Amino acid sequence: MNRLFAHHALLPEGWRNNVLLEWSADGTLHAARAEVEAPTGVQRAHYVLPGMVNLHSHSFQRALGGMTEAAGDTPDSFWTWRDLMYRFARQITPEQMGAIAAQLFSECLRHGYTSICEFHYVHRQPDGGMYAQPAETAQHIADAARLSGIGLTMLPVLYSYSGFGEAPLKPEQSRFRTDAQDILRIIDALSAQRGPQLEVGVAPHSLRAASVGQIREVLAALPARRPVHIHIAEQQGEVQQSLDFSRRRPVQYLYDQLPVDQRWCLVHATHLVDGEVKQIARSGAVAGLCPTTEANLGDGLFPLEAFLAEGGRIGIGSDSHVSQSPVEELRWLEYGQRLAHQRRNIAVSRSQRRVGDFLWQAALQGGAQAAGRPVGALEAGKRADLLVLDEQHPNLDGLRTDDLLGTLIFNGNDNLVKDVMVGGHWVVRNREHVAQPAIAARFRQTLAELRELRS
Template sequence: MNALFANNALLPSGWARDVLLQWDASGNLSAVTPDAMPADGVESAEYVLPGMVNLHSHAFQRALSGLTEIAGDTKDSFWTWRDLMYRFARNITPGQMEAIAAQLYAECLRHGYTSVCEFHYVHRAPDGALYPRVAQTAESVIDAARNTGIGITMLPVLYSWSGFGDAPLKAEQQRFKTDVGDILAIIGALEPLRSGQVEVGVAPHSLRAASVAQIREVVAALPRSRPVHIHIAEQQGEVQQSLAYSKRRPVEYLYDELEVDARWCLVHATHLVDAEVAAIARSRAVAGICPTTEANLGDGLFPFESFLAQGGVFGVGSDSHVSQSPVEELRWLEYGQRLREQRRNIAVSEGQRHVGEFLWQGALQGGAQAAGRAVGALAAGKRADLIVLDADHPNLYGRAAEEVLGSLVFSGNDNLVKDVMAGGQWVVRGRQHVAQQAIAARFKQTLAELREYR
């Protein structure tokens, strides 16, 4: 029997006791039965959670983590960091992308992410030419997901301009260059790879890198079930550029020109006025918040409390991968609001007063919506994506179920994830990824190769 017995499992309705989880050969949960009796020969666990969705990733940037923390001659910002990132991306090969993504995805799995949305924009060769297989780099990243076991939503990025008003791309951006035809060709080439573990959507990079007309065309060509992600209003500089070009703020401009609905994920959306907050919440688009990257880049704080009060949908992502832990993203999502408001326990609702559980359940819902996959819940028909916590760890020892997520998110930096299943396969056992040593060896070799270009 493909089964696990959970003394305590987090279901969509909350914690339940004595839950028998069963899954089929295709990796879908076939039955989730509370108040069950343990079955002979079935493994048991104390605390079982749905695996988290990482709704925003640039996998290749994992190899850059920690290397940009040196002050320049001017005041550093997102824009100075971006220049360093461009130089790093100039020479990376598809094989190196796969090695870096595999290391990242193994780390994400070990910390409790079981799905990732990959916002992938390095499509061309270093000389600016498309590869003979137009989707070669995206295929390499999907291979990394397959080899590590993580579920993936691949989001090929439409990236045509260097700024508002169709400003030509700079030399260092030529590897990212795509038009509508390129992106539709890449999406078409990836269609045979779609499965229970792989979905394909699209990502107009931003309003400064893709025109409204282009975005409208590519979104119209995509089936309506597929997710659409976009960077928006991440930095004040972007807001000022949008105002100068369109006389509108980025989110205002987007909503004026396009039909934004629940298939959309607005990544960052940091700098908003009240009307924009209300528009996002009303449209049911997902706010894709990446607290550790937004802090690392000095972006700012998303207006989370106001957004929640209007029923907004949210999820979290690791973006540039200065962290690979959903716990850290959720912790700093809450802590940023506490610092902003000078109060405690912000992320709650009338029906849920436990901050950790509110954050985990909310991020599951928004992450699943952004991924466009059957994930985010322990329920029949969903993917068998789950994590088992270490009940013997001092931070969890003797905890009542309703206290577990508060302790997981807000009590220290030890990784409390012991075992992880993705798509019905155990991919982490005893805190170790099943292919961890081989993946790390390839990653180290890749770092050695890339060091020549620094």
């Protein structure tokens, strides 16, 4: 049995003192016992908390960071950004995808994410043909997760159409093209690798890109407890297109056609009306919120206060990876609400009045549910995924635990994560990823290759 003694650890019931964590060789926690004496010879840490779950990632978009921040001749929006992203996606190789993903995953780990859900839709060759191995590109992402040490939920994306009503794909979308049988073959190829560090679910891209009939076909063949993620109601343009096609808003259309339950994650769900807020909350689905990307793309603000009032479940993701920090996602989730409502301290509940504590715990719980993996808490049966904060940093030195998460999220921009463990293995030590030199070298080479294509 492996052990770590924490002077202060965030357990499901809140902060506890003098906690002994014990886990087995396979990375499963067997105990988290509070108020115990520190055993002789056991490694110690001061502040320990569960690693965060990143529930929405398009890893290849990490290489686009900063390259789309120039205005065009017409007003820019999600739709103009998407055209640039498509042009980039037409050139990238599977090996480059893996190199980018490894760099991204190492950055996510250093900032406190220990699990990630990869919404992966670049499945085909640049000419539109399928690779000899249908899971070729997805396998490179899975290999990158293994190299970095991050826990992975792989979500092959069903993507058949360019718009509602089964509109044909555009040429620039040819690498994304899959039908229900393609996706089931990819899922089957990856499922043999399922284990403590890897889960495999599915992601119908959106109601624009996958028909209800296709989604039903995939769900009928998918094991019952596998996670299901979908983009929904991200943009006002999507809402209007749904109304034109079905006379229903996207969320209403989804719930009318499919059995949405706790294994679903509705990514973004930005533009909702009151009935939809209640419907999502009551179904138990997770709202997958990505505040830095939603801000970067000008999507809008999720109705967080109303959703929480209905008992809704939330998680966070870094999506296009303009940020790799859970602190920044949670900070801007709260700050967006403050700006919208012109009030402070929005994300709280009757039982938890501290914003930082509420946000971290809520995102852990929702993220774990969306990932479909036993993560998100320091308790028996979960993965030994944890963060050790730098107690010597001026922001944390001598701090009361009641104030720690509020300080972590809302005070300053230094990364306060010092060490990171995933599945019982240290993957970050003293703020450096254990495989960073090799990962960074591959990433730099990949960026050079891609920029040469761009020029």
